[in-house]
Amino acid sequence: MKVFKHTSSEPGLWRGWLRNGQRVEISTKKYGWDFGGGVHIHSNDADMGDRMLFLDFWRLTVILPLGIVEHPWPAMDGPQWSAYASKEFGLTFHWGMHRKSFDWPWMLHTLRYEKQMPDGSWADVFDWDAEPYTEQYPYTYTLKYGKVQKVTATVSKRRHVLCRRAFKRLGWPRWNKESIEVEFSGEVGERSGSWKGGCISCDYDLKPGETMLECLRRMESERTFG
Structure with a gap:
């Protein structure tokens, strides 16, 4: 049986x-x-x-x-x-x-999530009246079958101010984790044009001392979009 x-x-x-x-x-x-x-x-x-x-x-x-x-x-x-x-x-x-x-006491807790302003200061990401500093660059993505997609990437900088959950009431010790926020002028990735849709925005972690352009170019060479 x-x-x-x-x-x-x-x-x-x-x-x-x-x-x-x-x-x-x-x-x-x-x-x-x-x-x-x-x-x-x-x-x-x-x-x-x-x-x-x-x-x-x-x-x-x-x-x-x-x-x-x-x-x-x-x-x-x-x-x-x-x-x-x-x-x-x-x-x-x-x-x-x-x-x-x-939560585990060693898990990360975000004290603040901020965007960089044109004068170099930081504002809360959800302050919709504060327009972040942006830069624009050409961006290319090669699909698996060889077609090259060309779009414009608008890049801004974000940072998480972090601490361990066990110390979130103290807010210390803390450190910053920075990334770029990327918005594409059109879809990129293998799903572009399908009902699922390609990628139109993403983020990518910045390395210490890395500029937004350097980070974008590293993402361009490393990242794939399904």
């Missing part, structure tokens, strides 16, 4: 569907880490609830079916009873429809 109605696989992911429509899933990821587990209820196409056991260990996730239950909750908003420790999201607990999370 076959256990699975059908299965599918792709790099980093394997799924097998049972005859009742539930699935077994095994997946891996390349970055970050998670530990923990719990029971989740997700809505299905029959307006019922798929009860599943989630297990996370480092970069491996295993999902096991635990049967189908009555599901009066909205889609994608079902209850869970779980505890997870994650590099990205800290420590998170769920009980029913309730959730509580705690």
Whole structure:
């Protein structure tokens, strides 16, 4: 007797569907880490609830079916009873429809996010009346099949003033992380002209002592847009 109605696989992911429509899933990821587990209820196409056991260990996730239950909750908003420790999201607990999370004390916290003004001073990014200093340069992007896209890049400078979350009330020790904000005059990338659309804006981290133009040219040689 076959256990699975059908299965599918792709790099980093394997799924097998049972005859009742539930699935077994095994997946891996390349970055970050998670530990923990719990029971989740997700809505299905029959307006019922798929009860599943989630297990996370480092970069491996295993999902096991635990049967189908009555599901009066909205889609994608079902209850869970779980505890997870994650590099990205800290420590998170769920009980029913309730959730509580705690950031790791070493995680970064943004004290201020600012844009550079024409006189070299800094203003809050969300101060819409403050126009940042900008520079414009030609920018080229070569698609995989050889076509060269030519656009104009309008570049401005941003900075995050950062500290560790454990010290955010003190605001110290702190340091700055600078980047360029880039707006293109047209779409660039492999998806240009499709319904998904190409890239029209992005940011890129500045290296110490690097000018905006130097950073833009480095991005031009290093970065790809899917």
